[in-house]
Amino acid sequence: MKTKAAVLMGEGKPFEIMELDLDGPKEGEVLIKYTAAGLCHSDLHLTDGDLPPRYPMVGGHEGSGVIEEVGPGVTKVRPGDHVVCSFIPNCGTCRYCSTGRQSLCDMGATILEGMLPDGTFRFHGNGQDFGGMCMLGTFSERATISQHSVVKVDDWLPLEKAVLVGCGVPTGWGSAVYSGNVRAGDIVVIYGIGGIGINAVQGAVHAGAKYVVVVDPVAFKRDTAVKFGATHAFASAAEAQEKITELSWGQGADAAIVTVGTVEEDVVSAAIGSVGKGGQVVIVGLSSPAKFTVHWPGIDLTLNEKTIKGSLFGSANPQYDIVRLLRLYDAGQLKLDELVTQTYTLEQVNEGYQDLRDGKNIRGVIIHDS
Ligand SMILES: NC(=O)c1ccc[n+]([C@@H]2O[C@H](COP(=O)([O-])OP(=O)(O)OC[C@H]3O[C@@H](n4cnc5c(N)ncnc54)[C@H](O)[C@@H]3O)[C@@H](O)[C@H]2O)c1
Ligand SMILES: [Zn+2]
Ligand SMILES: [Zn+2]
Secondary structure, eight states: OEEEEEEEOSTTOOOEEEEEEEOOOOTTEEEEEEEEEEOOHHHHHHHSSSSOOSSSEEOOOOEEEEEEEEOTTOOSOOTTOEEEEOSSOOOSSSTTGGGTOGGGOGGGGGTTTTOOTTSOOSEEETTEEEEEGGGTOOSBSEEEEEGGGEEEOOTTSOHHHHGGGGTHHHHHHHIIIIISOOOTTOEEEEEOOSTTHHHHHHHHHHTTOSEEEEEOSOHHHHHHHHHTTOSEEESSHHHHHHHHHHHTTTSOEEEEEEOOSBOOHHHHHHHHHHEEEEEEEEEOSBOOTTSOOOOOOHHHHHHHTOEEEEOSGGGOOHHHHHHHHHHHHHTTOSOOGGGEEEEEOGGGHHHHHHHHHTTOOSEEEEEOOO
């Protein structure tokens, strides 16, 4: 069958809309018709040189949709099921899945090459194989993906909003609740309020933080964070540091979460400097693997027992947490509708990413038309 998709052909190039050939599902695979796709910053890293993938690559790793067909051996879903995609698959049986650490599933090893678990591709065009970002390629009308990449969700939920629970919501929420281990009464500082950072605010508020301090140079982002429960918002790390020192009587924050678009050494250093004894520093944002972003005297970590850790998918378990977060939304306790600043057609994908670069969006979402 044919599918229209937004594709990256090489570094520094914008998305191109193309018609591709799509193979149907093989063993363990499903055909999905995507309803919506979120515009996460990680897809920008594919073209800005930070995370060069295997090209050509169909973009998009935040997705929701309806299962149209299943291949042999599929037990997780059936045609008609509503699903949210997980940008890290969860096989259920590898060392990490079987110990409750699905965000580290071994099946996620090829997410930047975009082939399916058997090592082959389902998108083709001009005699070439096309990968799908995170084995999904949600910037396509349809895709054939592994059953391990989908999580069945309640069919009364709006897929145009639930899509954000495929990456932004669990990554941000989990960075505070799981990776940052935020507890009632804590002081938390969050650097960068995009689709990830705003959900770190939601997570910190849920966990009972006393003060949630945010840093973002864009006024709209700071104002939105306050609407989501941040108690203090600053344009610079230095201003935030002054406030944290005052709020904590000099002890420092309990957790610092780095969710900026491109991680640099200065923001990581600000985060490490902001936490006090026993503090947790969580690095969520991405940057080029060639860049050294953590550069700090180890003795500060030793004498003050500070922890610096990375966080992938918020250290969450997609199979459990995607459903759990959507049920929090259903119960009125998690904001999703307010996260979507602007919707776009597939053809407007580059416009959507320009709006992200210009600081206009908390999250932009592509709505695939029928
Ligand atoms: N670890 C994971 O599992 C995971 C998952 C998804 C995305 N990410 C990464 O998380 C990062 C954030 O993604 P997003 O979609 O929210 O991006 P975004 O571009 O929508 O938001 C980033 C925000 O950071 C702000 N910012 C930039 N520099 C700053 C600085 N020095 N101090 C404070 N704020 C600053 C920007 O103004 C913007 O509001 C990206 O690097 C993305 O690739 C990681
Ligand atoms: Zn993402
Ligand atoms: Zn696994």
